[in-house]
Amino acid sequence: MQNKRQIGFMIAILIGLAAGLVIGWLLIKTPIRNASLSSLRGDYQADYVLMVAEKFAVDQDILTATALLRDIASSDPAASIKNALILGQQLGYSPRELQLITLLETAVGASSSNLISATPSVEVAP
Amino acid sequence: MNEKRGSWYLLTGLIIGLIIGLILSATALPVQYINTDPSTLSDDAKAAYRIMVAQAYLAEGDGGRARARLALLQEVNPAEVVIAQAQSMLAESGNDASARALALLAAAVSEPSLSITPLPMLTPMAAEVIPATPAASGTSSAEITQGPTGTPGATNTPRPTATPQPTLGSPYxxxxxxxxxxxxxxxxxxxxxxxxxxxxxxxxxxxxxxxxxxxxxxxxxxxxxxxxxxxxxxxxxxxxxxxxxxxxxxxxxxxxxxxxxxxxxxxxxxxxxxxxxxxxxx
Known part of the structure; x- marks a missing residue:
């Protein structure tokens, strides 16, 4: 009997927890704040990539450009450029803007390949 | 002897769980927002965004676009915020070039008629660009048509970092x-x-x-x-x-x-x- 009550109590807590999370996430509307750059909508991210491309065109600093791209796509900066190109074409970016983004894409790609080729391979001794 | 305690323990458990759930949703497991706009960014992210807008402004010299980008942050007085950020960067001996870019951006916001000379692009630009249709696989690439001379396309030869020189000309x-x-x-x-x-x-x-x-x-x-x-x-x-x-x-x-x-x-x-x-x- 005691065991049954304990199990029932735990189940009640779990149901309450689930309900609390649902209420907290869905029903209590709080103003959105403290969002990160990576949470921006696609068109804003595309514009951000364009800004990075414009900066890169004048300073050719690929390390900084990659670091800035990681702010919106920490795992794969190259993917954020591809998305920006697709979206840029859909949104009517000018040919010059698309070219700037393409040049950034090429540079980031080349930079990644250089890093891969420069990484020493690990040899396992027999 | 039979103990009759009813089912109040279930209600107690439910309330405890509910309180824990609400606290978790507000602190440790907050809602992860996606598809937000720049006005919802955190203070740090807004600062990074402003620097990006300022540096893009130096590169292209388009004050209208810089003001439009800055307006996305929905700040009451964008010029003052940009100035405060620039002053704070200088006071903290932060990035000199970024502080200068912010100063120029603030001036562009305050004086819409202001025009600056864009920084020279170190990347050679092709004569014409034909944007490619996005491939079905989801990958994309913009095809670059070479200029009339048929010279090879842009190669990203490392070059020295350009010092921003928004105003070129004789020494003051x-x-x-x-x-x-x-x-x-x-x-x-x-x-x-x-x-x-x-x-x-x-x-x-x-x-x-x-x-x-x-x-x-x-x-x-x-x-x-x-x-x-x-x-x-x-x-x-x-x-x-x-x-x-x-x-x-x-x-x-x-x-x-x-x-x-x-x-x-x-x-x-x-x-x-x-x-x-x-x-x-x-």
Whole structure:
């Protein structure tokens, strides 16, 4: 009997927890704040990539450009450029803007390949 | 003996769970937002966004676009926020180039008619671009048509980082003699610097380097007080200190600047005024 009550109590807590999370996430509307750059909508991210491309065109600093791209796509900066190109074409970016983004894409790609080729391979001794 | 305690323990468990769930949703497991707009960014992310807008503005010189991008942050007074960020970066000895870019951006926001010379692009641009249709696989690439000479496309040869030079031209020189401001006696003694280009237009974002005979060099930029003039900058004079200033990257140093003595105040102590120095491009 005691065991049954304990199990029932735990189940009640779990149901309450689930309900609390649902209420907290869905029903209590709080103003959105403290969002990160990576949470921006696609068109804003595309514009951000364009800004990075414009900066890169004048300073050719690929390390900084990659670091800035990681702010919106920490795992794969190259993917954020591809998305920006697709979206840029859909949104009517000018040919010059698309070219700037393409040049950034090429540079980031080349930079990644250089890093891969420069990484020493690990040899396992027999 | 049978104990009759009813089912209140279930309600108790439910309430405890509910409270824990609400606390978790507000603290440890907050909602992860996606597809937000720039106005919802955190303060740090907004600062990074502003720097990006400023640097893009230096690269393309499009004030309208910079203002539109900045407007996405939905700040009541964007110019003031940008100025505050630039001043804070300079005070913390942060990135000099970014602080200058922000100063120029602030000037562009305050003075829509302002135009700057975009920084030269180090990347060779192709003559024409034909955007490719996005591939079905989801990958994309923009095809670059080579220029009429058929020279090879852009190769990203490492080059030295460009120093932002929004205003190109001759070195700045002091115009006339410094003007002493004693009447009315200013509350604080300032070295007021106004930088004009060859056509007499105020120039924001110009580097001002100031040093004392006793040592120490400080750097600041014009444009942080656009309400006075986009080409204005000032520095708080220390009594009896003698300063040397240099405007721009290649300006000639102007030596022997110090707070002007404007008689004595009510307590019979020396009262110092301000000094206004105008620099122009010949």
């Amino acid at each position: 020189v002091m115009s006339g003699e410094p003007e002493t401001i004693c009447d009315p006696l200013p509350a604080v003694s300032l070295l007021q610097i106004i930088v004009l280009d060859a056509s007499g237009q105020a120039v924001p974002g110009v580097r001002v380097e100031i040093s004392q005979a006793s040592g120490g060099i400080e750097t600041f930029y014009t444009g942080l007080y656009p309400e006075v003039s986009p080409g204005y900058a000032d520095y708080l004079f220390l009594p009896d200190a003698v300063y040397t200033i240099r405007i721009g990257e290649s300006g000639q140093p102007v030596t022997g600047l110090s707070a002007p003595l404007c008689g004595n105040d009510a307590e019979n102590k020396p009262a110092y005024g301000s000094l206004r120095v105008i620099f122009t491009q010949p």
